[in-house]
Amino acid sequence: MSQSLHLFTPSTRSPNLASSPSKQCYPYQKPSFPILTRRFPVTTVKLSIRASSSSDLDPTSSQVVLASDNGKGVVGGVLIPAMQPPPSQDSGSIEVDAVTEAELKENGFRSTRRTKLVCTIGPATSGFDQLEALAVGGMNVARINMCHGTREWHRDVIERVRRLNEEKGYAVAIMMDTEGSEIHMGDLGGASSAKAEDGEIWTFSVRAFDSALPAHTVNVNYDGFAEDVKVGDELLVDGGMVRFDVIEKIGPDVKCQCTDPGLMLPRANLTFWRDGSLVRERNAMLPTISSKDWLDIDFGIAEGVDFIAISFVKSAEVINHLKSYIAARARDGDIAVIAKIESIDSLKNLEEIIQASDGAMVARGDLGAQIPLEQVPAAQQKIVQVCRQLNKPVIVASQLLESMIEYPTPTRAEVADVSEAVRQRADALMLSGESAMGQYPEKALTVLRSVSLRIERWWREEKRHEVMELPDIGTSFSDNISEEICNSAAKMANNLEVDALFVYTKTGHMASLLSRCRPDCPIFAFTATTSVRRRLNLQWGLIPFRLSFSDDMESNLNKTFSLLKARNLIKSGDLVIAVSDMLQSIQVMNVP
Numbered sequence: 001m002s003q004s005l006h007l008f009t010p011s012t013r014s015p016n017l018a019s020s021p022s023k024q025c026y027p028y029q030k031p032s033f034p035i036l037t038r039r040f041p042v043t044t045v046k047l048s049i050r051a052s053s054s055s056d057l058d059p060t061s062s063q064v065v066l067a068s069d070n071g072k073g074v075v076g077g078v079l080i081p082a083m084q085p086p087p088s089q090d091s092g093s094i095e096v097d098a099v100t101e102a103e104l105k106e107n108g109f110r111s112t113r114r115t116k117l118v119c120t121i122g123p124a125t126s127g128f129d130q131l132e133a134l135a136v137g138g139m140n141v142a143r144i145n146m147c148h149g150t151r152e153w154h155r156d157v158i159e160r161v162r163r164l165n166e167e168k169g170y171a172v173a174i175m176m177d178t179e180g181s182e183i184h185m186g187d188l189g190g191a192s193s194a195k196a197e198d199g200e201i202w203t204f205s206v207r208a209f210d211s212a213l214p215a216h217t218v219n220v221n222y223d224g225f226a227e228d229v230k231v232g233d234e235l236l237v238d239g240g241m242v243r244f245d246v247i248e249k250i251g252p253d254v255k256c257q258c259t260d261p262g263l264m265l266p267r268a269n270l271t272f273w274r275d276g277s278l279v280r281e282r283n284a285m286l287p288t289i290s291s292k293d294w295l296d297i298d299f300g301i302a303e304g305v306d307f308i309a310i311s312f313v314k315s316a317e318v319i320n321h322l323k324s325y326i327a328a329r330a331r332d333g334d335i336a337v338i339a340k341i342e343s344i345d346s347l348k349n350l351e352e353i354i355q356a357s358d359g360a361m362v363a364r365g366d367l368g369a370q371i372p373l374e375q376v377p378a379a380q381q382k383i384v385q386v387c388r389q390l391n392k393p394v395i396v397a398s399q400l401l402e403s404m405i406e407y408p409t410p411t412r413a414e415v416a417d418v419s420e421a422v423r424q425r426a427d428a429l430m431l432s433g434e435s436a437m438g439q440y441p442e443k444a445l446t447v448l449r450s451v452s453l454r455i456e457r458w459w460r461e462e463k464r465h466e467v468m469e470l471p472d473i474g475t476s477f478s479d480n481i482s483e484e485i486c487n488s489a490a491k492m493a494n495n496l497e498v499d500a501l502f503v504y505t506k507t508g509h510m511a512s513l514l515s516r517c518r519p520d521c522p523i524f525a526f527t528a529t530t531s532v533r534r535r536l537n538l539q540w541g542l543i544p545f546r547l548s549f550s551d552d553m554e555s556n557l558n559k560t561f562s563l564l565k566a567r568n569l570i571k572s573g574d575l576v577i578a579v580s581d582m583l584q585s586i587q588v589m590n591v592p
């Protein structure tokens with residue numbers, strides 16, 4: 001579709017680029033369109049193209065690619081006609097997360113962490129100081145789980161995170177996770193856990209108890225429970241952490257005998273199995289988003305959370321429905337919708353669910369209760385891969401450091417599991433009980449951080465990243481240009497071993513396309529809106545900055561360089577590649 005390749009070279013007698021544009025600009029094939037060589041200083045490229053009313057450019061429809069060899073090298077796909085509005089005249093400041101800034105200064109940007117970290121906030125971490133300790137420890141996203149606690153409790157947490165961001169300069173995003181309408185136990189009458197011993201008889205009841213729960217009794221949230229289970233079924237708490245056999249049904253009470261002892265946590269998930277298979281007919285009839293979830297979603301929208309994670313997604317339809325609901329209500333930009341992949345149905349409809357969502361979570365806790373445990377690693381690998389191909393961020397969640405709920409060091413197996421998720425280059429890792437109610441939340445976060453850093457470095461040094469086929473995903477020609485630019489820029493960044501990629505992005509899309517390529521260097525993403533910046537926190541390798549910028553790249557770059565240099569974040573001589581979604585350009589340059 002490109003109609004010409006425009007080349008700007010100081011001397012037409014030694015036009016290096018002109019003589020080998022196919023090698024320098026497009027390594028894959030010789031262009032099938034004319035190459036027009038001009039003598040212009042690069043700073044006037046935009047002007048000269050605009051002024052060019054000559055026959056080789058149709059000012060309303062020409063697509064051209066520009067290249068220059070005068071030191072700065074501009075390559076880009078531009079649509080000719082639109083007159084650019086004058087650059088905005090803001091005085092300009094730059095905002096970056098205080099922790100990231102410290103990390104960048106300490107380690108230099110090559111060794112900043114690429115894998116993002118999500119912490120579930122619970123009683124162990126809900127205080128201001130505890131939240132700050134997590135922010136300092138590298139928490140990029142705070143997750144609140146609406147399965148637990150009251151809305152007031154969660155509102156207080158959100159308020160504290162916001163205050164932390166404002167007062168101390170962090171940029172922690174907030175993810176609200178819905179309860180979903182699967183079957184789970186009640187809250188154990190206030191106890192933090194209950195131990196079921198081998199052979200004990202427990203009562204699972206749908207009765208509402210006015211006073212304290214009788215001993216060895218658990219409430220079940222789903223009214224049809226006593227009808228649906230059969231004597232002889234196996235009842236699994238939390239995907240098999242504790243197991244019971246159903247031995248008797250008495251009205252609303254189901255008597256069960258413990259066969260695998262263990263600790264039951266409040267509101268733990270319940271599944272029942274018959275003849276070796278999960279009984280899921282009834283679950284399939286429950287709505288993905290319950291009436292309580294809709295109230296929680298309204299709460300999340302009112303509070304302006306950054307992400308809403310939907311539990312037990314079965315189809316793309318529910319995601320589309322929720323997204324239009326949010327679009328009609330959210331005031332400050334939109335809220336990203338994360339599909340939790342934790343059921344057999346979600347695996348069946350994986351591609352279409354992920355396509356409809358803004359990201360996904362490998363929710364291994366419930367997933368491992370619905371498919372045999374030995375199938376979970378393959379499912380994880382597949383989900384991570386599909387997300388990367390469709391350019392959606394993916395979180396690997398549950399039991400990454402489960403033993404650290406009680407102990408200050410992880411098991412070797414847990415470290416290996418974390419390493420595998422980092423090696424798969426998932427966007428983010430998540431702590432659940434480890435940070436919500438464990439004894440060592442900060443230590444657990446430190447383990448995620450240091451394992452991520454070490455594995456990322458190891459794989460960069462070994463150049464061991466397997467190449468993943470990244471299909472075209474754009475639906476418009478302009479989208480295709482953005483993808484090509486990002487793929488090329490990431491490849492150039494690796495080949496030239498640049499220090500950083502810079503991306504100027506309004507919606508964050510261009511930044512995510514770069515992240516999708518998983519380049520060796522970090523990606524500095526500059527965006528004008530705080531909400532976009534917070535959302536970019538979830539994506540692999542992105543260091544989001546808030547910066548007002550114009551569509552004059554030259555002035556954006558100069559401004560960024562001076563602001564970053566003033567803060568000692570870059571220095572003269574650093575090599576960067578800059579891309580932008582306003583001009584759809586690539587520039588390679590040394591920081592002046």
Ligand SMILES: Nc1ncnc2c1ncn2[C@@H]1O[C@H](COP(=O)(O)OP(=O)(O)O)[C@@H](O)[C@H]1O
Pocket residue numbers: 120121122123145147148149153265266267268269365432433434436437
């Ligand atoms: N807001 C909260 N209030 C009280 N306890 C919580 C809260 N959030 C999480 N927890 C505790 O942390 C545990 C782990 O959290 P998470 O993995 O998010 O939930 P679940 O175990 O329900 O899947 C929960 O089982 C619960 O005991």
Ligand SMILES: C=C(OP(=O)(O)O)C(=O)O
Pocket residue numbers: 145147177311340342362363364365366367397398432
């Ligand atoms: C993350 C999960 O969801 P939740 O903690 O809400 O059950 C999971 O099941 O792994």
Ligand SMILES: [K+]
Pocket residue numbers: 145146147177178179180311
């Ligand atoms: K949940």
Ligand SMILES: [Mg+2]
Pocket residue numbers: 311342363365366
């Ligand atoms: Mg779950």
